[in-house]
Amino acid sequence: MTMYGKMKLKIVKNILEEKINAGQINEVFDIITRLKTKRVMNLLKKFDTKTSTELMDKLNKYNQKEGK
Numbered sequence: 879m880t881m882y883g884k885m886k887l888k889i890v891k892n893i894l895e896e897k898i899n900a901g902q903i904n905e906v907f908d909i910i911t912r913l914k915t916k917r918v919m920n921l922l923k924k925f926d927t928k929t930s931t932e933l934m935d936k937l938n939k940y941n942q943k944e945g946k
Contacts, residue, residue, distance in 0.1 A: 883913060891924040898929060907936050 882890050894906045910918050910933060918937075922930045 882909060883917060887917075887920055887924060891921060894921075895925070895929070903932065907933060907940075910937070911940060 882893075885893075894909065897903075897906050910921070913921070922933060925933070
């Protein structure tokens with residue numbers, strides 16, 4: 879996770895987008911949950927609306943489950 883936290887957002891977005899296109903959105907979600915909130919928000923701004931919405935919905939459900 880340290881690697882994703884230090885890379886430029888554009889590169890991280892491209893890597894995660896490839897994973898999403900390969901059907902690995904749950905893996906992308908696992909990565910996102912370990913990043914800092916500010917970084918996640920900046921990253922979500924770079925995705926298309928559909929992908930950002932899907933990931934935000936997953937994050938909301940995760941946060942409600944975890945009591946955050």
